Amino acid sequence: MSEATTLLLVERDGDATPALIASLRRHDLEVVWVRDEEGALAALERAPLQAVLFALRAPRIDGLTVLRRALEREPALCAIAIADVPDASLADEAMMIGASDVQVRPVRAERVAAVIRRAISQQRQLARIAELESQLDRQHGFERLDARSRAMRRVLEQARQVAATRATVLIEGPEGTGKSRLAETIHHHSSRRNERFVWMSCATLDESTLERDLFGLDGAGGGLTGRLELAAGGTLFLEDIERIPAAVQVRLLRVLHDRVFERVGGSETRRADIRLIAATTADLEAEVRAARFREDLWVRLSLVRVRMPALAERAEDLPFLIESFIREFNREHSRRVTGVTAGVLERLAEHSWPGNVRELKNTIEGMVVFAAGRRPLELSDLPLALRAEPGGEGGAALAAGMTVEEAERALIAATLRHTGFDKTRTAAMLGIGLRTLYRKIRRYGLAERPENA
Numbered sequence: 001m002s003e004a005t006t007l008l009l010v011e012r013d014g015d016a017t018p019a020l021i022a023s024l025r026r027h028d029l030e031v032v033w034v035r036d037e038e039g040a041l042a043a044l045e046r047a048p049l050q051a052v053l054f055a056l057r058a059p060r061i062d063g064l065t066v067l068r069r070a071l072e073r074e075p076a077l078c079a080i081a082i083a084d085v086p087d088a089s090l091a092d093e094a095m096m097i098g099a100s101d102v103q104v105r106p107v108r109a110e111r112v113a114a115v116i117r118r119a120i121s122q123q124r125q126l127a128r129i130a131e132l133e134s135q136l137d138r139q140h141g142f143e144r145l146d147a148r149s150r151a152m153r154r155v156l157e158q159a160r161q162v163a164a165t166r167a168t169v170l171i172e173g174p175e176g177t178g179k180s181r182l183a184e185t186i187h188h189h190s191s192r193r194n195e196r197f198v199w200m201s202c203a204t205l206d207e208s209t210l211e212r213d214l215f216g217l218d219g220a221g222g223g224l225t226g227r228l229e230l231a232a233g234g235t236l237f238l239e240d241i242e243r244i245p246a247a248v249q250v251r252l253l254r255v256l257h258d259r260v261f262e263r264v265g266g267s268e269t270r271r272a273d274i275r276l277i278a279a280t281t282a283d284l285e286a287e288v289r290a291a292r293f294r295e296d297l298w299v300r301l302s303l304v305r306v307r308m309p310a311l312a313e314r315a316e317d318l319p320f321l322i323e324s325f326i327r328e329f330n331r332e333h334s335r336r337v338t339g340v341t342a343g344v345l346e347r348l349a350e351h352s353w354p355g356n357v358r359e360l361k362n363t364i365e366g367m368v369v370f371a372a373g374r375r376p377l378e379l380s381d382l383p384l385a386l387r388a389e390p391g392g393e394g395g396a397a398l399a400a401g402m403t404v405e406e407a408e409r410a411l412i413a414a415t416l417r418h419t420g421f422d423k424t425r426t427a428a429m430l431g432i433g434l435r436t437l438y439r440k441i442r443r444y445g446l447a448e449r450p451e452n453a
Contacts, residue, residue: 007049009052012058027109053103064093158304164191172279172280177309177310187237190235197237241301311356337375338376367381413444
């Protein structure tokens with residue numbers, strides 16, 4: 001064994017015991033030997049153990065009691081019973097309780113070592129699986145959607161309720177609100193979590209390409225496997241479903257109604273074992289009224305509707321989203337950003353975020369990438385458009401058609417107000433020298449201090 005493994009040996013003080021201990025140690029096992037049940041129970045309480053080798057029946061040893069106490073202490077512990085030939089019924093009971101193996105005297109150290117190696121390997125595999133599942137939970141858990149606002153809490157409550165069902169889900173909402181992430185989270189918390197989550201955008205494909213990619217293509221060499229087959233047993237996520245052409249809508253309706261389909265150009269009917277989650281930025285009811293979307297398909301899709309709010313509707317979530325994105329991009333880009341200043345948070349809160357969470361995420365990533373050292377993000381880290389945009393008392397009122405000089409005057413005036421007319425901070429935030437700032441203040445006729453100073 002590559003690492004030292006501690007084995008508790010609970011065995012009588014017999015002629016063969018010293019030889020057994022020596023042999024076990026030659027197999028890289030650190031042996032702790034106790035001669036009775038009392039010593040075994042005490043050792044189980046204090047020693048870090050990976051395995052226990054115990055006599056089922058011996059003077060002052062009740063092996064089944066030792067086994068039960070050992071498994072209470074550590075359910076994954078490798079426990080091996082030592083039995084005499086007449087102990088068959090006790091051996092059966094030990095295996096039912098949870099023993100890993102039973103060794104009949106005389107005990108062979110190489111077999112004991114092999115059992116322990118196998119058990120420890122299985123334990124490590126299970127631990128690795130548990131860690132991977134934990135990582136998935138951290139990545140796709142509902143808590144990762146940073147929902148403090150009432151609007152998002154309502155979304156997550158709906159998502160939790162439908163995740164464990166087989167129901168088709170329609171996620172509505174503007175671009176950039178996180179519809180695909182919500183779909184992945186629903187999949188991760190469903191009974192299909194161990195199968196594939198297959199994503200497909202319907203926005204940029206022509207009718208024939210979309211139909212082929214979705215349903216597959218029959219032909220020489222086995223043809224082409226479509227997304228429906230790739231998602232078998234799992235979840236198919238169709239984004240921008242309002243863009244599906246009428247002919248494809250008919251075929252998709254059959255999938256939802258009868259759970260079957262045929263590949264393009266094929267005649268073999270195939271089973272569609274998928275859970276469908278669809279997303280749209282459109283008002284599908286309006287699309288139905290305009291005869292651009294089938295009403296019967298809309299009825300099938302709209303049984304469970306979840307609406308993702310725009311970022312402007314969930315202002316309470318902004319600080320938590322910012323913090324989450326900073327952590328993510330610190331890891332991704334090896335940065336050490338510690339947060340944002342109050343001024344940055346205020347300016348980000350003033351922005352209307354037409355691109356929603358996606359725009360915020362891209363903004364934070366760009367700021368983190370260019371932030372050197374261990375420090376919070378400052379106003380000077382903001383993209384120029386955010387530094388200069390209108391908002392609040394200290395905003396810089398920019399408008400289309402302004403000259404460069406007019407825009408510069410508005411930006412300097414807003415920054416002066418924001419810093420409380422601190423010239424040094426203002427110059428640093430604007431990325432210009434202090435002398436240059438004074439020159440521009442005089443040039444544009446700006447006040448150098450508050451009127452009530």
